[in-house]
Amino acid sequence: MKNPSEARQFLDGIRLAGTTDVYLYLTAKDFASSEQAIRVLVEALGSLDVRVWAMEGSRSYFSDEDGPAALYNALDEVVAFNRKFGRHFFGFHSDLEPQGGQGESKDLFHNGIAASKLSVEQISDRKRIVTDWLRIHESLQSRCNAGGLKYGGAIPSWADLYEGEPLFASFQGVTKPVVEFLLSFVDQYVIMAYNTNPSNVLGRVKGEIELANAMKPRPSVIVGLETHAGPGENVSYADTPSKMSKAAVVSDLAFLTNSLKGQASFGGISVHDWVGWRDLPGAPHELPALDYSVPPRETFRDRRRAP
Structure with missing residues (x-):
């Protein structure tokens, strides 16, 4: 300011x-x-x-x-x-x-x-x-x-599944998956799912969203994407030549939103961060209106962590 x-x-x-x-x-x-x-x-x-x-x-x-x-x-x-x-x-x-x-x-x-x-x-x-x-x-x-x-x-995407195995903790006399504790502590759970392939992103957020769907009170689960330069190719849009534009981010936002719109806990997409988004090539974009009358284009894949 x-x-x-x-x-x-x-x-x-x-x-x-x-x-x-x-x-x-x-x-x-x-x-x-x-x-x-x-x-x-x-x-x-x-x-x-x-x-x-x-x-x-x-x-x-x-x-x-x-x-x-x-x-x-x-x-x-x-x-x-x-x-x-x-x-x-x-x-x-x-x-x-x-x-x-x-x-x-x-x-x-x-x-x-x-x-x-x-x-x-x-x-x-x-x-x-x-x-x-x-x-x-x-x-x-x-x-x-x-x-x-x-x-x-903001929570790492591996909180529910680390190196192919669930991550457990004992806390306050209770033993259960770490992700269940974390979901119970927040009103809004942002998954740092940072990957430029939206199909891979869906696999990374599956476990958290399915758990949150069944919770009462139900936290809002937000899917995080990375646009800041530095984290690496296929992680950030700024570092991935085939995705290095605002238009690519907007296209993937629409794909993910249409794919997840039927999940009760899904609360939207978070873009990290303003500077990364601002500096991506291309004119500012408005997220296109989504057609909620058609089925999602893709459902969850498996929970393996795609590269």
């Missing part, structure tokens, strides 16, 4: 795309240094009937590093902002991923190893980091409920 031209481009893009939800990455310090700019942006999005979520997350918020205090502080700032100016933020979203390979964090999750192949020490490490993951989500849910906010989380 400090650059009027960029702000207008952002708001015009949000309007043209028919966006329903926007996730603003904000730390506690941002509220102290840029409160008025945040207020202007949130009010502008509200005038477009867009739900605004504050978002925070880092591997450093796990207890083996800095711990979640700064994350909780960010949430407290959102609650205080709403109380000061009226209800402008709809909810709070976290992006917490327990796997290794994120900066200099120690790999307590032991990436690439199925549960049945872990050593005794590795089992202990994974249990520790996964339990911490669940504890932070549970705390954020409780704090959001107390603060009058919806709670959502």
Whole structure:
């Protein structure tokens, strides 16, 4: 919002795309240094009937590093902002991923190893980091409920099936699949299904959507796509030559929406992120109107993780 031209481009893009939800990455310090700019942006999005979520997350918020205090502080700032100016933020979203390979964090999750192949020490490490993951989500849910906010989380697509095996956890005296705990903690569950082949995406989201369909209360499951440059070919549209355009993203959005529209828990598609979308070649696109009178073009495939 400090650059009027960029702000207008952002708001015009949000309007043209028919966006329903926007996730603003904000730390506690941002509220102290840029409160008025945040207020202007949130009010502008509200005038477009867009739900605004504050978002925070880092591997450093796990207890083996800095711990979640700064994350909780960010949430407290959102609650205080709403109380000061009226209800402008709809909810709070976290992006917490327990796997290794994120900066200099120690790999307590032991990436690439199925549960049945872990050593005794590795089992202990994974249990520790996964339990911490669940504890932070549970705390954020409780704090959001107390603060009058919806709670959502961006979750890796492997949470239901890791290296071909279900991922289990024991938490609060109960043992069950990790994905069932995670789904129970959120109002909105965004699957980071990042893949540029929509058929592969369907396979990645099958387990979560089917579980959520049967839940009461039922979380809204959002399918996440990646447009930011860097994650790699077939992961991000910005890195995949055959898909490097806004038109390709819009086509796949329509395919996925038509394929999933009959699923009770399906809540839409999330595009990460604004800069990635903005920088893709092509003019801004409006999502085409979808024909809900025809059957979905494709149903779920199997749950194997396609490359």
